[in-house]
Amino acid sequence: MKTFEYGDNRIGSREVAMMISSIMIGVGILTLPNQLAKHINSSDGWISIAGAGLIAAACGLVICRLTSRFQGDTFHRYTERITARPVAILVSAVYGVYFLLYLSFAIRSIARISKMYLFDNTPVSFISVAFLLVVVYAVFGTKAALLRLNTMFLPIVLLISVIVMLFAIQLADIGNLKPFLITRPTELLSGTKDATYALLGFEILLFQAPLLRPAVRTEKAMLIGVAIPVVLYLLTYLYSIAIFTREGTAQIIYPTVEIAKEVRVPGQFFERMESVFFTVWIMTIFNSSCMAMEASVSCWRAIFAGLNQRTCIWIMSPVSFTIGMLPQNVSQYNKLGSAVSYIGYGTAAIIPIVLLATARLKGGSRVG
Amino acid sequence: MKEPKAAVQPAELSSSLAENIEQIRSKLGNAADLLVSEHCSKSGVKYAVFCIDGLSNRLIIQEHLLEALIGSESDKAELPVQEIKSTRRLDDAIISILSGDTVVLMEGMSDAWIVGTKTWNSRSVEEPQTEALIRGPRDGFTESFRTNTALIRRRLRDPNLRFESFQLGRRSRTDVSIVYVEGIVNDQLLQEVRRRIHTIDVDDVTGSGFIEQWISDHFLSPFPQIMSTERPDKVTAALMQGKIAIVVDNTPFQLIMPMTIFSFFHSPEDYYQNWTISTVIRVMRFGAAFLATFLPAFYIALLEYHHGMLPSQLAFSIAGSREGVPFPAVVEAFAMEATLELLREAGVRLPKPIGQTIGIVGGLVIGEAAVRAGIVSPIMVIVVAITAISSFSLPSYTFAISLRMIRFLIMLAAALFGLYGIVLSYIVLNIHIANLMSFGIPYATPFAPTFTADWKDLLLRAPFRLLTGRPRMMRTKDKNRMKNK
Numbered sequence: 067m068k069t070f071e072y073g074d075n076r077i078g079s080r081e082v083a084m085m086i087s088s089i090m091i092g093v094g095i096l097t098l099p100n101q102l103a104k105h106i107n108s109s110d111g112w113i114s115i116a117g118a119g120l121i122a123a124a125c126g127l128v129i130c131r132l133t134s135r136f137q138g139d140t141f142h143r144y145t146e147r148i149t150a151r152p153v154a155i156l157v158s159a160v161y162g163v164y165f166l167l168y169l170s171f172a173i174r175s176i177a178r179i180s181k182m183y184l185f186d187n188t189p190v191s192f193i194s195v196a197f198l199l200v201v202v203y204a205v206f207g208t209k210a211a212l213l214r215l216n217t218m219f220l221p222i223v224l225l226i227s228v229i230v231m232l233f234a235i236q237l238a239d240i241g242n243l244k245p246f247l248i249t250r251p252t253e254l255l256s257g258t259k260d261a262t263y264a265l266l267g268f269e270i271l272l273f274q275a276p277l278l279r280p281a282v283r284t285e286k287a288m289l290i291g292v293a294i295p296v297v298l299y300l301l302t303y304l305y306s307i308a309i310f311t312r313e314g315t316a317q318i319i320y321p322t323v324e325i326a327k328e329v330r331v332p333g334q335f336f337e338r339m340e341s342v343f344f345t346v347w348i349m350t351i352f353n354s355s356c357m358a359m360e361a362s363v364s365c366w367r368a369i370f371a372g373l374n375q376r377t378c379i380w381i382m383s384p385v386s387f388t389i390g391m392l393p394q395n396v397s398q399y400n401k402l403g404s405a406v407s408y409i410g411y412g413t414a415a416i417i418p419i420v421l422l423a424t425a426r427l428k429g430g431s432r433v434g
Numbered sequence: 435m436k437e438p439k440a441a442v443q444p445a446e447l448s449s450s451l452a453e454n455i456e457q458i459r460s461k462l463g464n465a466a467d468l469l470v471s472e473h474c475s476k477s478g479v480k481y482a483v484f485c486i487d488g489l490s491n492r493l494i495i496q497e498h499l500l501e502a503l504i505g506s507e508s509d510k511a512e513l514p515v516q517e518i519k520s521t522r523r524l525d526d527a528i529i530s531i532l533s534g535d536t537v538v539l540m541e542g543m544s545d546a547w548i549v550g551t552k553t554w555n556s557r558s559v560e561e562p563q564t565e566a567l568i569r570g571p572r573d574g575f576t577e578s579f580r581t582n583t584a585l586i587r588r589r590l591r592d593p594n595l596r597f598e599s600f601q602l603g604r605r606s607r608t609d610v611s612i613v614y615v616e617g618i619v620n621d622q623l624l625q626e627v628r629r630r631i632h633t634i635d636v637d638d639v640t641g642s643g644f645i646e647q648w649i650s651d652h653f654l655s656p657f658p659q660i661m662s663t664e665r666p667d668k669v670t671a672a673l674m675q676g677k678i679a680i681v682v683d684n685t686p687f688q689l690i691m692p693m694t695i696f697s698f699f700h701s702p703e704d705y706y707q708n709w710t711i712s713t714v715i716r717v718m719r720f721g722a723a724f725l726a727t728f729l730p731a732f733y734i735a736l737l738e739y740h741h742g743m744l745p746s747q748l749a750f751s752i753a754g755s756r757e758g759v760p761f762p763a764v765v766e767a768f769a770m771e772a773t774l775e776l777l778r779e780a781g782v783r784l785p786k787p788i789g790q791t792i793g794i795v796g797g798l799v800i801g802e803a804a805v806r807a808g809i810v811s812p813i814m815v816i817v818v819a820i821t822a823i824s825s826f827s828l829p830s831y832t833f834a835i836s837l838r839m840i841r842f843l844i845m846l847a848a849a850l851f852g853l854y855g856i857v858l859s860y861i862v863l864n865i866h867i868a869n870l871m872s873f874g875i876p877y878a879t880p881f882a883p884t885f886t887a888d889w890k891d892l893l894l895r896a897p898f899r900l901l902t903g904r905p906r907m908m909r910t911k912d913k914n915r916m917k918n919k
Contacts, residue, residue, distance in 0.1 A: 204865045211868035217882035
């Protein structure tokens with residue numbers, strides 16, 4: 067039966083902040099402390115994370131400017147207006163490929179970590195297919211529902227993180243954090259590069275902007291959205307160093323999950339908190355994945371005007387699955403990860419900055 | 435709006451009395467329960483009186499109507515009754531006769547008088563069977579349309595309370611009424627309810643369940659998007675929140691819409707008790723719903739995939755109790771849960787005194803015997819019992835049965851993928867709920883989309899002093915419940 071709408075499909079600043087946090091918190095944070103500990107002494111990685119957070123916030127603000135300059139218009143259309151039609155197609159294709167790879171990497175990561183913490187015998191491909199099917203089901207629904215899912219899962223994820231951190235206080239040894247500020251700036255910079263990868267994803271706003279309510283102040287929402295993951299990452303990193311020391315963190319692949327493993331929750335109902343923790347973490351990886359898929363679908367549909375949403379999803383899902391299954395070993399898997407992050411720098415920073423600069427230079431009408 | 439076509443062809447009454455009598459008789463196939471009597475007044479005018487035996491109040495007809503007709507000395511009798519209208523159409527007259535009214539025809543006049551004499555034996559107002567409360571009114575809806583509307587009117591003496599009545603069903607001609615409070619309800623919502631209900635064009639409207647399923651947004655979903663209730667206090671409370679009720683004849687279950695998932699966790703008792711108690715009980719209900727849906731799945735996942743997650747003491751005692759059980763936990767859980775559902779179904783079907791016996795026999799004897807025989811483990815019996823208790827503690831029966839069904843799907847997911855399967859099915863459940871709408875209102879409101887003002891009456895039940903406004907999500911015209919706020 068046809069439904070009537072209350073006009074609730076538009077999103078406000080709370081939804082924008084939640085959406086940005088949800089897509090940013092994903093697979094990246096699980097390995098981040100390990101990456102940082104590899105080449106940053108002591109606990110100085112926090113500078114890198116904070117630096118990366120500032121960069122992300124700055125790029126986020128650029129994106130906000132871009133979307134408010136062309137309010138109510140889709141990304142593809144205003145790219146076309148700023149530059150030219152072929153360029154717009156190329157740019158949309160870059161985003162389409164980027165989000166597709168993002169999805170592939172996420173489903174492969176889910177399978178890898180599940181295998182490590184939940185079961186040993188189930189093949190990677192089965193785990194991935196199950197996850198992908200759930201993502202596909204979500205993307206089949208309405209856009210508004212997809213954003214509502216962020217609201218449903220993000221509080222649970224943050225809550226469980228807070229619980230783990232509260233109980234981890236007794237394990238943390240502040241002495242492990244000392245001495246402070248002994249890392250060379252160049253190393254901090256390379257740490258920042260690692261940290262920015264875990265913070266990618268805020269460019270999603272480019273594709274959800276047409277849904278915004280007219281008077282929404284996206285800048286504030288963007289800053290809050292970026293701040294939540296940055297604070298979470300800082301805490302996780304510091305905890306990880308304080309509990310496992312730098313040397314230990316450098317040896318553990320998923321320090322974030324291991325913190326949960328060390329935690330003893332009073333009452334002792336669950337012996338191994340890390341399974342519970344990771345299980346809940348699947349929700350946020352799911353959020354990132356389905357928003358990435360949705361963004362990718364909208365890119366491809368902008369390029370191929372006649373493409374049906376369903377057809378597009380059906381074409382995309384086997385492709386992303388195949389890409390996700392391509393890496394045969396850990397090093398290839400890491401290569402896929404770094405490929406995603408390199409394209410990510412382009413999509414999150416370079417392309418929006420260039421677009422905004424061009425639009426400024428051209429002057430042009432502010433609102434189409 | 436399309437007027438449903440009448441089963442009887444539209445025709446005018448003629449001015450000849452004999453012809454009219456013949457017409458009506460033949461249309462009703464010379465029904466045995468049709469009472470036709472012909473009378474002649476003092477002034478010599480001929481009248482005919484029609485009614486259906488058993489649907490009309492014979493006392494009114496005998497004492498007032500017939501006496502007035504026979505005693506009349508003018509050309510046109512004055513009828514001393516309260517409810518009277520006239521019609522020229524034959525089919526209107528026939529439908530009125532069939533609804534229990536009395537039709538009076540006069541020689542030489544092509545107008546029929548319809549006199550309201552509907553009375554039939556109906557159940558008296560009793561305590562609702564499915565929604566019993568400890569503290570709260572004990573009157574429930576009955577099968578009689580008029581009693582039900584009166585029960586609502588009695589609680590709400592607001593002149594703005596509206597009953598929009600009409601008949602649905604080409605043949606059944608069931609009385610249906612859209613109930614709302616003018617000045618509170620959102621007009622768009624009201625329009626939509628009207629539009630949907632007038633799309634119903636079938637020959638038989640069998641109770642409110644049919645209407646519910648017909649006008650729901652998503653008929654494929656297991657979740658109820660409209661609440662059915664036997665309690666008039668629930669209906670009036672909903673009306674005051676800007677919701678709309680539909681009262682249907684021949685059923686004690688009336689409908690309230692639109693509904694969000696959280697309203698199925700609320701019971702009217704929450705408002706009759708102290709807010710602290712109500713809040714605690716509400717939190718417990720959410721926990722109960724979670725257990726009723728996920729507990730057997732957790733049992734399967736923990737035993738089949740993640741033994742390590744349980745504390746070792748507990749793991750040992752479970753392993754010890756499962757010693758000698760020949761089936762894997764999946765088979766055990768499915769068998770026991772299916773037995774439970776069967777028992778529940780059997781308990782409903784059987785006459786009341788035996789129903790209770792079956793519960794005891796089933797629950798205690800079969801459970802005990804199964805454990806003794808080594809078919810299931812005692813832990814499994816505990817799990818099944820907790821699931822059953824939890825699902826009974828939910829205030830809405832329709833919501834509880836949809837959770838019962840979903841439980842089996844989640845058990846299947848747990849059997850395939852363990853904890854990973856459970857979390858995936860939890861996500862799928864959430865996706866489904868996020869996509870559901872009830873009359874355009876997302877099913878997870880006010881949580882997602884968020885209306886923080888409405889959270890005072892969500893998981894919490896804040897003290898009445900704080901509940902100053904109507905739910906924001908309903909977009910009511912009148913936003914406040916209290917003055918000076």
